[in-house]
Amino acid sequence: MALFTVKDLAIHFGGIRAVDGVSFEVEQGSVFTIIGPNGAGKTTIFNLVSRINDPTAGTITFNGQDITRIPANKVAKLGIARTFQNIELFDNASVLQNMMVGRHIHIGTNLFSEIFRLPSVTRAEIESRRRVEEIIEFLRLQAYRDSPVGSLPYGVRKMVELGRALAAEPRMLLLDEPSSGLNIEETDNIGMWIKDIRDMLGITVLMVEHDMRLVGAVSDRVMALNYGRLLAIGTAGEVQRDPAVISAYLGN
Amino acid sequence: MHFPMKTSYRDDLHLFKDRSSVVLYLFLFAFLIALPFVTGDYVQSQVTFVFINGMVAMGMMLLVGHTGQISLGHAAFFAVGAYTSTVLEIRGIPFLPAFAAAGALSAIIGLIIGLPALRLKGIYLAMATLAFSFIVEEVIVRWSSVTKGNRGMTVPDASIFGFKVSSVTHVYYLSGVVFWLVVLVIINILRSRTGRALGALRDSDVAAESMGINLAMFKTAAFAISAAITGLAGALYAHKLAYISPEQFGIMLSVEFLMIIIVGGLGSLHGAVFGSIFFIVLPQIIVTVKAYLPQKVAELPVLDSATFGVLVILFVLFEPRGLNGYWVRFKAYLSLYPFYRRGMFRRSRIGSADLIKH
Numbered sequence: 054m055a056l057f058t059v060k061d062l063a064i065h066f067g068g069i070r071a072v073d074g075v076s077f078e079v080e081q082g083s084v085f086t087i088i089g090p091n092g093a094g095k096t097t098i099f100n101l102v103s104r105i106n107d108p109t110a111g112t113i114t115f116n117g118q119d120i121t122r123i124p125a126n127k128v129a130k131l132g133i134a135r136t137f138q139n140i141e142l143f144d145n146a147s148v149l150q151n152m153m154v155g156r157h158i159h160i161g162t163n164l165f166s167e168i169f170r171l172p173s174v175t176r177a178e179i180e181s182r183r184r185v186e187e188i189i190e191f192l193r194l195q196a197y198r199d200s201p202v203g204s205l206p207y208g209v210r211k212m213v214e215l216g217r218a219l220a221a222e223p224r225m226l227l228l229d230e231p232s233s234g235l236n237i238e239e240t241d242n243i244g245m246w247i248k249d250i251r252d253m254l255g256i257t258v259l260m261v262e263h264d265m266r267l268v269g270a271v272s273d274r275v276m277a278l279n280y281g282r283l284l285a286i287g288t289a290g291e292v293q294r295d296p297a298v299i300s301a302y303l304g305n
Numbered sequence: 306m307h308f309p310m311k312t313s314y315r316d317d318l319h320l321f322k323d324r325s326s327v328v329l330y331l332f333l334f335a336f337l338i339a340l341p342f343v344t345g346d347y348v349q350s351q352v353t354f355v356f357i358n359g360m361v362a363m364g365m366m367l368l369v370g371h372t373g374q375i376s377l378g379h380a381a382f383f384a385v386g387a388y389t390s391t392v393l394e395i396r397g398i399p400f401l402p403a404f405a406a407a408g409a410l411s412a413i414i415g416l417i418i419g420l421p422a423l424r425l426k427g428i429y430l431a432m433a434t435l436a437f438s439f440i441v442e443e444v445i446v447r448w449s450s451v452t453k454g455n456r457g458m459t460v461p462d463a464s465i466f467g468f469k470v471s472s473v474t475h476v477y478y479l480s481g482v483v484f485w486l487v488v489l490v491i492i493n494i495l496r497s498r499t500g501r502a503l504g505a506l507r508d509s510d511v512a513a514e515s516m517g518i519n520l521a522m523f524k525t526a527a528f529a530i531s532a533a534i535t536g537l538a539g540a541l542y543a544h545k546l547a548y549i550s551p552e553q554f555g556i557m558l559s560v561e562f563l564m565i566i567i568v569g570g571l572g573s574l575h576g577a578v579f580g581s582i583f584f585i586v587l588p589q590i591i592v593t594v595k596a597y598l599p600q601k602v603a604e605l606p607v608l609d610s611a612t613f614g615v616l617v618i619l620f621v622l623f624e625p626r627g628l629n630g631y632w633v634r635f636k637a638y639l640s641l642y643p644f645y646r647r648g649m650f651r652r653s654r655i656g657s658a659d660l661i662k663h
C-alpha cells in the first residue's frame with residue numbers, strides 16, 4: 054500500500070476552486086513532484102496536508118491513518134515535515150536554534166523538569182544537539198551555526214529551512230519550490246540533496262517545483278495540476294509530453 | 306582579544322558562557338552579599354526594589370519580548386500576589402506557603418487570561434489585559450471583607466520557619482535570593498524545549514505549528530509563567546512596603562513595567578534587569594538635576610513623567626535593543642580590543658537568540 058494517499062481532495066475559497074477533486078498516491082521511498090502554472094493549487098495541497106486549511110471534501114491518508122481532520126500540531130508527530138514557498142524561519146533565532154525547534158517532537162521534556170534542569174533534560178538536549186549537528190554537517194551549514202537566520206543570504210536560509218524539516222526526522226518531507234530564488238549551481242546542489250534524502254535517509258519526498266530540469270532529474274513520479282484539477286500523472290517525460298499539460302503552460 | 310573555545314556540545318549547555326563571566330558573577334554575588342555591611346537602609350531598599358521590579362520585568366520579557374504577546378495587565382498579577390500572601394499571612398499562615406499560594410493563584414489567573422489571548426493580538430490583546438487589570442482593581446476595592454478595600458492592609462512580617470523577616474536587611478536578602486532563583490528558572494526555561502517553542506511561535510506561528518508546537522498550550526503557558534513570577538514579586542513588594550492598598554496597583558504600574566522592558570531591550574534578560582536599575586536610579590537623577598534648574602521649571606508637575614516619556618521615545622528611535630544593546634556592544638568592544646572599529650555592529654542584526662543567552 055502507498056505511504057500517502059489523497060482521494061477526491063477539494064477546497065473552495067468562496068468561488069475559487071483552489072483544489073477540485075484531486076487524487077494521487079505517493080509510494081514509500083519515492084520523490085513525487087507536483088507541477089503546474091501559478092495559482093494551480095499546489096501550495097494549497099500542502100496547506101491541506103499540514104492542516105492550515107480545512108478541505109471541503111476528500112480524504113488524506115498517511116501510513117494507513119486518516120489525517121484529513123487532525124489538529125495542525127499533530128502532523129509533525131506522525132512523521133510529516135515541510136518547508137514553505139516563502140521561507141518561514143524563526144528569524145531572531147540562530148541556525149542551530151531553528152533546527153533545535155525542528156527537534157520539538159523528539160524532545161520529551163516538560164516544563165517542570167526543565168525548570169529544575171533535571172539530568173533527563175541535559176541528556177535530551179545533548180542527544181538532539183548531536184542529531185542537529187549531523188544535519189548541519191550534511192547540509193554544510195557549519196559556518197552559519199550561530200548566526201541569527203534573519204541576517205543570512207536567501208540561499209542559506211532555504212537550506213536552513215530544509216535542515217529544520219530534516220531535524221524532525223520525518224518519514225515524508227514536503228518541499229514547496231525548493232529551487233525558487235536559487236542560482237543554477239545552488240539548484241544542482243538541491244537536486245543532489247533531494248536524492249541523498251531519498252536514498253541515504255530513506256525519506257519520501259513530496260515536492261512542488263517549477264524548474265523542469267530539477268523535476269526531471271529527481272522525480273520518480275510527476276503530477277500536473279491546473280485550476281485545481283489534475284491534468285496528467287506519470288514519469289517526468291510522460292507528463293511533459295502530455296498535450297493537456299503543454300497547452301496549460303502555453304495558455305498561461 | 307579573547308576567543309571562547311568550545312570542545313563539546315556540553316560546553317554550550319553550561320550556565321555561564323566562559324570563565325570570565327563566572328568570575329564576573331562571583332564578584333557580583335560577593336558585592337550583593339556584602340552590601341548590607343557597607344551601606345545603610347536607603348541603598349538596600351533601592352536594590353530591593355531593583356530585585357522586585359527585575360523579577361516582574363523578566364516575567365514580562367518572557368511574555369512580551371520572547372513570546373510576542375503584549376500585556377498591560379501585569380499590575381493586576383502583581384496585586385494578586387501581594388494580596389494573596391498578605392491575606393493568608395494575616396491569618397497566621399507562614400510566609401513560604403503563602404508565597405507559593407501567591408505564585409500559584411497568579412499562575413491560574415494568568416492561565417485564564419491566556420485563553421482569550423489566544424484569539425487576540427497586538428492592540429486588542431493590550432486592551433483585553435488592560436480591562437482585566439481594571440477588573441482586578443475593582444474586585445480588590447469591593448471585596449473589602451477580605452481586602453479591607455480602599456483602607457488598605459498592613460502586611461505582617463514574613464515568618465520563615467519561625468524566623469521573622471523584619472528589618473530592611475532581612476527583606477533585602479529574601480528578595481535577593483528569590484530574584485536569583487527566578488533568574489535561574491527563566492534561563493532554564495529559555496534554554497530548553499519550552500523556551501525555544503515560545504520564541505518560535507513569536508517569529509512564525511505557521512512554521513511553529515508545522516514543527517508540532519501546540520500554539521494554544523504554549524501561549525497560555527507563557528501567560529501563566531509570566532503571571533506566576535509577577536505574583537511572587539508582588540508578594541515581596543507587599544512585605545517591602547509593609548502596607549498595601551488598591552491604588553498602588555493601577556494602570557500606570559503596568560505601563561511602567563512595559564517601559565522597563567522597552568528601555569532595557571525587548572527579548573533580553575539582561576535588558577530586563579538593566580531597565581529595572583534604570584527606573585530606580587532615574588528619579589534620583591531627576592531630583593539631583595532639578596536642584597540646578599530654575600525654580601519655575603523644576604516645579605512643573607509634568608517634569609518627571611515627561612522625562613520618562615521622552616527617554617522611552619529616544620530608546621525606541623535610536624537603540625531598539627535598549628540598554629542591553631549598549632551592553633552587548635560594550636562587551637564586543639572589550640573582547641575584540643584592540644581591533645574594535647566604530648560602526649562595526651551598526652548594520653549587523655544581533656538576534657534575540659544571542660541576546661537571550663544572558
Ligand SMILES: Nc1ncnc2c1ncn2[C@@H]1O[C@H](COP(=O)(O)OP(=O)(O)OP(=O)(O)O)[C@@H](O)[C@H]1O
Pocket residue numbers: 066069071089090091092093094095096097098138
Ligand atoms: N487562504 C486562501 N484564501 C483564498 N484564496 C486562496 C487561499 N489560498 C490560496 N488561494 C487561492 O487558491 C489558488 C491556488 O493557490 P496556490 O497558492 O495553491 O497556488 P500555487 O499552485 O501554489 O501557485 P504558485 O506557483 O504561484 O505558488 C489561487 O487562486 C489562490 O489565490
Ligand SMILES: [Mg+2]
Pocket residue numbers: 095096097138
Ligand atoms: Mg505555491
